[in-house]
Amino acid sequence: MGAAAIGRFLARRALLLVPLLVVVSFLCFMLVRLGGQDPVAMLAGPTATAAEIEMVRTTLALDQPLWAQFAVWLGNVLQGDLGRSWISNRPVLTELLDRMPATLELLLYGVGIGALVGIPVGLKAAQKPDGAFDQVSRFLSLLGFSTPTYWLALMALFVFFYLLDWAPPGMGRISLMVDPPDRITGSYMWDALLQGRMEAARSAAAQLVLPVACIAIISAAPIIKQTRAIALEVLSSDYVRYARAQGLPAQDMRRMVLRNSMVPVVTFVGTELAGLIGTTALIEYVFAWGGVGQFGLTAIIQGDFAVVQGYVLMLALFSVLVFLVVDLAVMLLEPRAAARA
Amino acid sequence: MTPLLEVRDLHTHFIARDLDNRVRVARALNGVSFSLAPGRILGLVGETGAGKSLTALSVLGLLKPPARVVAGQALFEGRDLLALPPNELNALRGARIGLVVQSPKTSLDPLARIGAQLARVQRAHRPGLSEAAAQARAAEMLAAVGIPDPERRLRAWPHELSGGMAQRVLIALALVNEPTLLVADEPTTGLDVTVQAQILDLLRGLARARGIGAVIITHDLGVVAHYCDEAAVMFAGQVVEHGPVGPIFAAPAHPYTQALIAATPERLQLRARRPSGSPPNLYALPEGCLYRDRCPRAEARCATPPPDVALQGGHAARCHFAGTIAA
Numbered sequence: 001m002g003a004a005a006i007g008r009f010l011a012r013r014a015l016l017l018v019p020l021l022v023v024v025s026f027l028c029f030m031l032v033r034l035g036g037q038d039p040v041a042m043l044a045g046p047t048a049t050a051a052e053i054e055m056v057r058t059t060l061a062l063d064q065p066l067w068a069q070f071a072v073w074l075g076n077v078l079q080g081d082l083g084r085s086w087i088s089n090r091p092v093l094t095e096l097l098d099r100m101p102a103t104l105e106l107l108l109y110g111v112g113i114g115a116l117v118g119i120p121v122g123l124k125a126a127q128k129p130d131g132a133f134d135q136v137s138r139f140l141s142l143l144g145f146s147t148p149t150y151w152l153a154l155m156a157l158f159v160f161f162y163l164l165d166w167a168p169p170g171m172g173r174i175s176l177m178v179d180p181p182d183r184i185t186g187s188y189m190w191d192a193l194l195q196g197r198m199e200a201a202r203s204a205a206a207q208l209v210l211p212v213a214c215i216a217i218i219s220a221a222p223i224i225k226q227t228r229a230i231a232l233e234v235l236s237s238d239y240v241r242y243a244r245a246q247g248l249p250a251q252d253m254r255r256m257v258l259r260n261s262m263v264p265v266v267t268f269v270g271t272e273l274a275g276l277i278g279t280t281a282l283i284e285y286v287f288a289w290g291g292v293g294q295f296g297l298t299a300i301i302q303g304d305f306a307v308v309q310g311y312v313l314m315l316a317l318f319s320v321l322v323f324l325v326v327d328l329a330v331m332l333l334e335p336r337a338a339a340r341a
Numbered sequence: 342m343t344p345l346l347e348v349r350d351l352h353t354h355f356i357a358r359d360l361d362n363r364v365r366v367a368r369a370l371n372g373v374s375f376s377l378a379p380g381r382i383l384g385l386v387g388e389t390g391a392g393k394s395l396t397a398l399s400v401l402g403l404l405k406p407p408a409r410v411v412a413g414q415a416l417f418e419g420r421d422l423l424a425l426p427p428n429e430l431n432a433l434r435g436a437r438i439g440l441v442v443q444s445p446k447t448s449l450d451p452l453a454r455i456g457a458q459l460a461r462v463q464r465a466h467r468p469g470l471s472e473a474a475a476q477a478r479a480a481e482m483l484a485a486v487g488i489p490d491p492e493r494r495l496r497a498w499p500h501e502l503s504g505g506m507a508q509r510v511l512i513a514l515a516l517v518n519e520p521t522l523l524v525a526d527e528p529t530t531g532l533d534v535t536v537q538a539q540i541l542d543l544l545r546g547l548a549r550a551r552g553i554g555a556v557i558i559t560h561d562l563g564v565v566a567h568y569c570d571e572a573a574v575m576f577a578g579q580v581v582e583h584g585p586v587g588p589i590f591a592a593p594a595h596p597y598t599q600a601l602i603a604a605t606p607e608r609l610q611l612r613a614r615r616p617s618g619s620p621p622n623l624y625a626l627p628e629g630c631l632y633r634d635r636c637p638r639a640e641a642r643c644a645t646p647p648p649d650v651a652l653q654g655g656h657a658a659r660c661h662f663a664g665t666i667a668a
Binding site: 236237238239241242243244245246247248249252256259260333334335336 | 401403405430431432433434435436440442444447448449450451452453461462465466498500511514
């Protein structure tokens with residue numbers, strides 16, 4: 001496929017992005033406004049007089065009609081101004097960007113490991129449906145499906161920290177005894193490695209193990225199930241039967257099944273990635289991770305709605321980005337998709 | 342002369358358990374026998390569910406559970422395909438035996454270019470063959486099946502082909518390793534009528550030119566009459582009549598063959614008999630002749646298995662009355 005086709009595809013996607021983001025931002029703007037809390041009263045504090053409350057309301061332009069507030073907000077968003085957190089008084093964008101690497105680290109490693117384990121297991125299970133391997137993997141997958149996220153995280157801490165003392169406590173991204181490295185990528189582990197601080201790197205890696213394992217388990221369960229179903233469908237296809245009629249060797253057959261399963265599997269892992277960023281918030285909360293998920297969750301509880309808006313917008317952007325990457329991957333893997341673009 | 346392919350008393354059953362965990366057996370093939378001489382074209386004909394495709398799949402070892410060959414032999418150049426170990430059978434399939442199926446568009450690997458698929462099947466059976474040589478041979482083969490501009494078509498994806506074009510590619514795939522036997526399972530179902538004739542002409546031409554023995558599976562008696570040397574008529578998992586095409590069409594001996602021939606569109610207008618009724622229940626086959634519930638001639642002795650009666654002109658029919666009843 002040519003670079004021109006990819007360029008056309010990206011251009012069209014970018015055009016689609018604009019109305020999508022306007023709608024999403026409008027929805028999250030309204031959602032927060034209709035939430036029923038009066039942020040002004042909260043900001044002004046319990047001792048504020050009516051006049052003081054009115055003053056705060058005017059300064060924040062909250063006395064304007066909703067559509068005008070939205071227009072102002074959208075204008076600001078387009079200039080990269082997501083407003084300020086009413087709790088920390090720092091720009092929302094800065095707060096989110098600071099915390100983004102921590103969340104991405106959890107999510108990418110977790111779903112990455114989930115896919116690296118889940119895809120081969122699903123493929124193997126499909127080779128002999130109802131065989132011993134399939135039965136065991138199906139049971140484990142079901143178990144992973146039905147385990148609540150927060151419970152899994154708490155149990156992981158209880159067993160591996162409290163009972164066995166194999167893992168560090170769930171208190172952030174690096175041990176309290178270790179100075180965090182200077183920020184380069186935003187990932188403590190990589191930053192420490194880049195700066196040659198092995199002890200900090202080891203501590204950061206140790207902190208990663210349990211939360212990443214939780215996300216890996218949660219993402220592997222559906223990946224196993226989907227990969228198995230996809231591979232079974234490929235195996236029962238006309239072209240696999242015809243390949244057998246051509247006497248192709250086992251190696252060719254395996255490559256063919258793998259190649260034809262990959263497009264739907266990659267798409268599914270993409271949806272997992274986009275979907276699990278919400279779930280990650282719970283894991284972050286339990287492990288006091290300090291990523292965007294925990295930040296957004298706290299903001300929702302505290303009614304810090306500039307942050308909530310920014311958080312939701314960021315989730316939407318993240319999904320759009322993930323699906324863009326998935327679609328590009330599918331275009332590379334699948335000639336029919338390339339022809340449609 | 343030893344036959345190229347000789348199928349002897351082939352029985353294939355579908356064996357599965359029902360909801361009450363009782364074993365249920367559908368007896369789909371009940372003693373299929375026919376033989377094919379090298380370079381000849383045999384038409385395997387019968388109604389839907391008669392077991393035509395199942396016969397091909399059984400012989401080629403392509404059955405999927407719950408279908409299973411329970412008895413019989415399929416001798417290809419003297420070797421029993423049904424008794425071969427999987428790797429030896431695999432070495433024959435795609436090399437000495439080519440298969441063309443009825444759904445060409447879904448039978449091509451959607452993620453491999455035509456040239457790559459043609460090269461893959463060659464290199465699978467000829468270790469040491471270079472990719473360049475395989476591609477060159479692939480282009481020759483595409484030209485031989487009447488695909489214009491073959492060099493460019495090597496780079497095409499399956500989804501870019503029309504149904505007729507895809508069927509030509511399948512024929513090229515089946516013949517690229519110079520097989521001695523070609524099995525074509527309803528090769529023209531789903532194609533335009535004009536394309537059907539082209540494909541069948543092509544198949545017959547290639548088989549004749551290369552001395553390939555072919556089995557063409559069809560439900561269309563016209564195809565058998567026009568393109569085949571021999572015919573085997575199937576009913577309920579048995580070959581009820583077989584022999585050279587001429588005598589079978591001139592003097593069909595089995596009541597089912599007679600009904601089939603009478604049911605061709607031209608004859609139906611003459612208000613001839615039509616083959617009515619449904620195939621017998623494969624879960625509970627009657628003793629004796631399987632056709633007797635639908636047969637206008639059925640008598641008491643039809644409850645015993647009918648013999649294979651040899652008739653004039655080298656053809657034979659499995660009927661108690663063979664040779665005594667006229668069409």
